[in-house]
Amino acid sequence: MKNGTNGLGSVYQRGGVWWIAYYYAGELHRESSRSPREFDARALLKRRQRAMAKGRPTPNVEQVTLKKLLDDLRDVYVTNKLASLRTFPSHRTALLAAFGVGARAVDITTSAIRKAIKGWQEAGKANATINRYTTTLRRAFSLAAQAEEFPSIPYVPRLKEENTREGFYTRAEFLAILEHIRDGALRDFIEWGYFTGMRKGEIAKLTRALVDRETWTMTLPGRITKNGKPKTLALVGPLRAIVERRLAAARPDCPLLFWRLRTGGARSGGEPVRIYDFKRAWRAACRRAGLQGRLFHDFRRTGARNLVRAGVDRKVAMAITGHRTESVFSRYNITDGLDLAEAAEKLVAYVETLPTEPTIRPLRRHAEAT
Numbered sequence: 001m002k003n004g005t006n007g008l009g010s011v012y013q014r015g016g017v018w019w020i021a022y023y024y025a026g027e028l029h030r031e032s033s034r035s036p037r038e039f040d041a042r043a044l045l046k047r048r049q050r051a052m053a054k055g056r057p058t059p060n061v062e063q064v065t066l067k068k069l070l071d072d073l074r075d076v077y078v079t080n081k082l083a084s085l086r087t088f089p090s091h092r093t094a095l096l097a098a099f100g101v102g103a104r105a106v107d108i109t110t111s112a113i114r115k116a117i118k119g120w121q122e123a124g125k126a127n128a129t130i131n132r133y134t135t136t137l138r139r140a141f142s143l144a145a146q147a148e149e150f151p152s153i154p155y156v157p158r159l160k161e162e163n164t165r166e167g168f169y170t171r172a173e174f175l176a177i178l179e180h181i182r183d184g185a186l187r188d189f190i191e192w193g194y195f196t197g198m199r200k201g202e203i204a205k206l207t208r209a210l211v212d213r214e215t216w217t218m219t220l221p222g223r224i225t226k227n228g229k230p231k232t233l234a235l236v237g238p239l240r241a242i243v244e245r246r247l248a249a250a251r252p253d254c255p256l257l258f259w260r261l262r263t264g265g266a267r268s269g270g271e272p273v274r275i276y277d278f279k280r281a282w283r284a285a286c287r288r289a290g291l292q293g294r295l296f297h298d299f300r301r302t303g304a305r306n307l308v309r310a311g312v313d314r315k316v317a318m319a320i321t322g323h324r325t326e327s328v329f330s331r332y333n334i335t336d337g338l339d340l341a342e343a344a345e346k347l348v349a350y351v352e353t354l355p356t357e358p359t360i361r362p363l364r365r366h367a368e369a370t
Helices: 038-053 066-080 088-099 110-122 127-146 171-179 184-196 200-204 238-248 275-288 298-309 314-321 326-332 337-352
Strands: 009-014 017-024 027-035 217-220 231-234 259-261 270-272
Touching: 009 038, 017 038, 027 038, 066 088, 066 127, 088 110, 088 127, 110 127, 171 184, 171 275, 184 200, 184 238, 184 275, 184 298, 231 314, 298 314
Parallel strands: none
Antiparallel strands: 009 017, 017 027, 217 231, 259 270
């Protein structure tokens, strides 16, 4: 490194952590990458060099607080209208309570994060809940690193989640639940979930304006879907019947496709299918059908499996259900006893078609030939 020259720098190791050194405005700056990997230190040095090339001084990372990182992340969620904004307040509260409202970002090391995780576990938090907290924390650091406001992202441990559900509905079970739902809007709401595998929150946001009655398709914009990508559904069979019923029941004061009357009667207008009302009706119907404890979300797994069994291409099926990754979709399309029995029958049928006579005859011994 040439003394006094802006932009030039070096990386070096001190203990188990890599550091960078560089000159800016004639002064030597040393900065820890807080990482045991040389790669991270070199990436940090490149970010500093880019900042210096633009004439920006190195950020004072000592003054960056966790609260600022979280507030910046919230602003991104608000600007982009992301669904994560709904759960962000509870995550923010948990993180600030664990590390302190005035905690500096540089003090949130991997060791500090492990300590916070231990505290959450002792408080009875599920691993899945803790992973949601730490995911928000990682996103906040990542955003700051991208904006070159903070040097590095600490390693954030991830806990093993063993609460992956494997529930499915047979058609008979679905019909049994539907039989005990008296409200027409809720019946259509549940039937739509069974045939599409859509999330409950997505269904509640559907409006009549999304329906194209010339082509009988429905296009969902990215602001509705959880993964942020738009998707189009063909309205055929039961789906078209549901939409036609909802359009026939439309009210000028409510743009939603699935709505219920507000408390106060028919003149009080329509409102979305509220989660509280839905859960109460759903639980009652499941109990009467002898299916206590079953989840509406299991329709997503049911829809994924039905699409695959129907012979729909996996990519098309993923577009319908809204899955972005093959791994999650494969987890939903879990095999069961019926799948295994069908596979065994196919194997037996295939083996029975194989020839029983050898295609190559062994050579006879010389003595036998003479």
